[in-house]
Amino acid sequence: MVIPKTEVDIYIGKFLNNRYLITDLIGKGGMGRVYLAEDTARGSKQVAIKILMVNLGSQQISQRFAREIFIGAQLGRKSRNIVRVLSYGMTEDKAPYFVMEYLQGKNLKQILKVEPLAIARFLEICQQICLGLQCAHQGISLKGEIYPVVHRDIKPENIFIIENTKGEIVKILDFGIAKFLTERSGMTLTDSFIGSLPYCSPEHMEGRKLLDVRSDIYSLGVLMFEMLTGKHPFQTESHSFGSWYQAHRFQTPPAFEEVNSQVKVPQELQQLVLMCLSKEVSDRPQNMSRVLKILEIIQSQLHEHQPSVSDIWQTLPTVQLVPVTSISEKECFQKNWPKNKPIAPIGFPNLLHTSQGTVPTFWAMLPQQEIAKLLDNNHSIEFIGKMHVYPMLLWVTVLYDAHISLTRWLSCFLDMKDNRGQKIVHSLAEKGYYHLLFFPLEEPTTCARVMTLILTAYQRQQLVDWLSNQKSNELITSKQAKNLLKTEYEKLKLEIVQNLAVNPQMGKTSFRNWVSNLFERFLQLLAPQ
Numbered sequence: 001m002v003i004p005k006t007e008v009d010i011y012i013g014k015f016l017n018n019r020y021l022i023t024d025l026i027g028k029g030g031m032g033r034v035y036l037a038e039d040t041a042r043g044s045k046q047v048a049i050k051i052l053m054v055n056l057g058s059q060q061i062s063q064r065f066a067r068e069i070f071i072g073a074q075l076g077r078k079s080r081n082i083v084r085v086l087s088y089g090m091t092e093d094k095a096p097y098f099v100m101e102y103l104q105g106k107n108l109k110q111i112l113k114v115e116p117l118a119i120a121r122f123l124e125i126c127q128q129i130c131l132g133l134q135c136a137h138q139g140i141s142l143k144g145e146i147y148p149v150v151h152r153d154i155k156p157e158n159i160f161i162i163e164n165t166k167g168e169i170v171k172i173l174d175f176g177i178a179k180f181l182t183e184r185s186g187m188t189l190t191d192s193f194i195g196s197l198p199y200c201s202p203e204h205m206e207g208r209k210l211l212d213v214r215s216d217i218y219s220l221g222v223l224m225f226e227m228l229t230g231k232h233p234f235q236t237e238s239h240s241f242g243s244w245y246q247a248h249r250f251q252t253p254p255a256f257e258e259v260n261s262q263v264k265v266p267q268e269l270q271q272l273v274l275m276c277l278s279k280e281v282s283d284r285p286q287n288m289s290r291v292l293k294i295l296e297i298i299q300s301q302l303h304e305h306q307p308s309v310s311d312i313w314q315t316l317p318t319v320q321l322v323p324v325t326s327i328s329e330k331e332c333f334q335k336n337w338p339k340n341k342p343i344a345p346i347g348f349p350n351l352l353h354t355s356q357g358t359v360p361t362f363w364a365m366l367p368q369q370e371i372a373k374l375l376d377n378n379h380s381i382e383f384i385g386k387m388h389v390y391p392m393l394l395w396v397t398v399l400y401d402a403h404i405s406l407t408r409w410l411s412c413f414l415d416m417k418d419n420r421g422q423k424i425v426h427s428l429a430e431k432g433y434y435h436l437l438f439f440p441l442e443e444p445t446t447c448a449r450v451m452t453l454i455l456t457a458y459q460r461q462q463l464v465d466w467l468s469n470q471k472s473n474e475l476i477t478s479k480q481a482k483n484l485l486k487t488e489y490e491k492l493k494l495e496i497v498q499n500l501a502v503n504p505q506m507g508k509t510s511f512r513n514w515v516s517n518l519f520e521r522f523l524q525l526l527a528p529q
Contacts (some may be wrong), residue, residue, distance in 0.1 A: 011035060018090050020099060021424060051097040060430045069098045070148060071175040074140040080461045081132030083171045103171055105163055109156035116230035116263055123299050126224060128170035129159060134288035137213040150211060151175060155199040155220035172333055197244040198232060202279055214281045221276025229260040251279050268298050328354040332437050332450045343444045347410045349424050360427040360434040362397060364410050368440035371449055374399040374408060384488050388468050390481035391416040394489055395460055397436060398496055407497060413482055429463035
């Protein structure tokens with residue numbers, strides 16, 4: 001949309017919802033305009049507002065806009081690496097809008113215009129992009145079901161970098177053309193092509209209906225190549241659909257040194273990028289967790305000179321990659337049950353010092369038969385806290401075997417007034433995983449089995465927020481806090497088991513139900529009469 005310079009913008013200077021004062025136009029596109037505004041209800045805090053500028057008679061455009069709100073409201077709350085939607089509404093002239101956090105910084109396209117990224121900076125930015133995409137791929141809730149989300153438009157313009165005192169924070173933008181992974185009719189927007197040609201996967205351009213998360217992984221591969229070399233991996237004679245399709249389907253990416261001889265890219269990293277750029281979906285890493293594991297190993301090699309990981313490529317994609325945690329897992333088997341702990345079905349947290357650094361663990365003693373049945377079944381991780389009254393959380397691991405209706409609840413309190421509790425919470429947030437050590441009652445001396453559980457991006461951010469926002473004055477005692485968290489825990493138990501029976505990663509539903517209702521209401525509002 002081109003706006004003549006002489007045109008006066010009708011929204012600048014106006015209030016929306018008697019709250020948001022629009023001060024400036026900061027962006028525009030084919031579907032809408034983005035404005036800078038002040039949230040007068042929050043001390044004139046700056047926010048960004050996107051207003052739809054096209055005819056609402058278009059069902060497709062209406063759904064795209066509603067979808068962007070719905071996805072942004074859910075995912076922005078779960079992951080710090082996805083732009084957050086704060087509110088929505090209608091202007092006086094019946095144009096729909098939504099409010100999102102205002103980001104100050106540069107997008108990746110602006111950064112790459114200057115030079116490629118150094119390896120250390122690349123790894124930090126790329127890991128955050130992957131965490132955001134992993135969160136989307138894990139899905140959002142609609143009517144009590146989980147639907148993974150494919151972004152479908154990963155490109156430098158949609159990766160925003162914010163600088164603060166703690167480093168750089170990455171935000172993924174624009175879920176307007178994202179797609180739910182479901183075969184149900186009515187859930188997808190359109191079967192026609194939508195996307196940015198230089199970054200589309202071959203199957204995306206072919207219009208395959210069963211597009212999945214590996215399409216985003218291909219787009220990420222294009223982006224990673226560009227981040228490392230400063231150049232696109234494919235060259236075309238024109239910007240036509242046909243030229244780009246030929247490139248994505250048939251061109252082989254050039255060697256990194258041919259594109260930019262000044263950039264030295266580790267061999268394992270080159271292999272990762274080329275694997276993501278595989279023409280066939282089955283030849284790529286099958287999910288974002290695999291990409292993250294490889295990036296973590298490469299980072300470890302750079303900083304700690306770990307052994308080579310080139311052998312793991314022989315196992316992709318049919319066998320899951322050996323994560324960096326496998327080293328510390330092996331060390332867990334050497335641990336003995338503490339002499340000061342009873343031989344009984346109990347559990348407790350422990351910080352374990354390994355060659356991989358300090359790792360959070362939870363030690364549990366159970367009957368040997370239970371361990372065998374629970375090890376490879378569904379599980380759920382829950383953190384329950386009431387930080388506004390006392391800095392303590394309840395850490396719960398739920399193991400569930402649906403075949404015999406067996407559930408084991410492994411829980412402990414972490415008091416963050418206590419130095420040890422703080423360290424465990426910090427380690428969980430930093431590592432993003434923990435080892436669950438099983439000791440059988442029948443042979444309690446040594447660890448028999450080890451299970452590594454992964455925290456979601458939202459859980460890690462939640463722990464960080466709790467650590468940084470502790471109240472100095474507690475409103476209740478430690479004992480009262482435990483009773484409060486136990487009560488909350490009991491309320492959640494039935495919901496957790498019901499969720500595990502359907503999907504192991506469902507999580508809490510109250511916020512999701514609210515957003516689901518928002519989505520349905522907004523679709524009704526935007527539907528042509």
